[in-house]
Amino acid sequence: MKTIGKLAQSLNLNVETIRFYEREGLITQPTKPISGYRQYDETIAGQLRFITKAKMLGFTLKEIKSLMSMDNDCAKVELLSRQKLAIIREKISDLQRLEKVIVDMTNTCIQNDDPTYCPIIDALK
Known part of the structure; x- marks a missing residue:
């Protein structure tokens, strides 16, 4: 489990990129605990790696969303x-x-x- 900042750093992504993918429905934003920060698990990290690799192959975000479904x-x-x-x-x-x-x-x-x-x-x- 990682915070969004640590997750972004580990995947060489920008935090805003992850937030954008959340808004676009490519990944699900974890619930925020009453006190503390959202924690991103390995499932989300795997989805982000998938998105990154698919983008490198030229797939659009719409196509990636379709692939993921x-x-x-x-x-x-x-x-x-x-x-x-x-x-x-x-x-x-x-x-x-x-x-x-x-x-x-x-x-x-x-x-x-x-x-x-x-x-x-x-x-x-």
């Missing part, structure tokens, strides 16, 4: 993961197209001999 229903988790993977692949494809455009624009600049003209600026107009 699936109770190890692997078929539902797989479906959500496949949907996320499709979004990631689409973003990768978009970035590859963007990379090609920037490379092509940069190459036109390299080939330009006129110091008063910039093909990149011209292309952006």
Whole structure:
């Protein structure tokens, strides 16, 4: 059992981040004893680790909340993961197209001999 400050420190999180997750319904705020501070148990610490790891994989808080409510229903988790993977692949494809455009624009600049003209600026107009 830890106070919110000690829990935040142990997980390398901000106290306000934990409070935000409480407000968003991702974790449950422990009841406050009559005298003293709320105590966060290992269950909540595990939920916070889950949230942190899922965020690192690109899941949104809405998706994370959904994952947390699936109770190890692997078929539902797989479906959500496949949907996320499709979004990631689409973003990768978009970035590859963007990379090609920037490379092509940069190459036109390299080939330009006129110091008063910039093909990149011209292309952006």
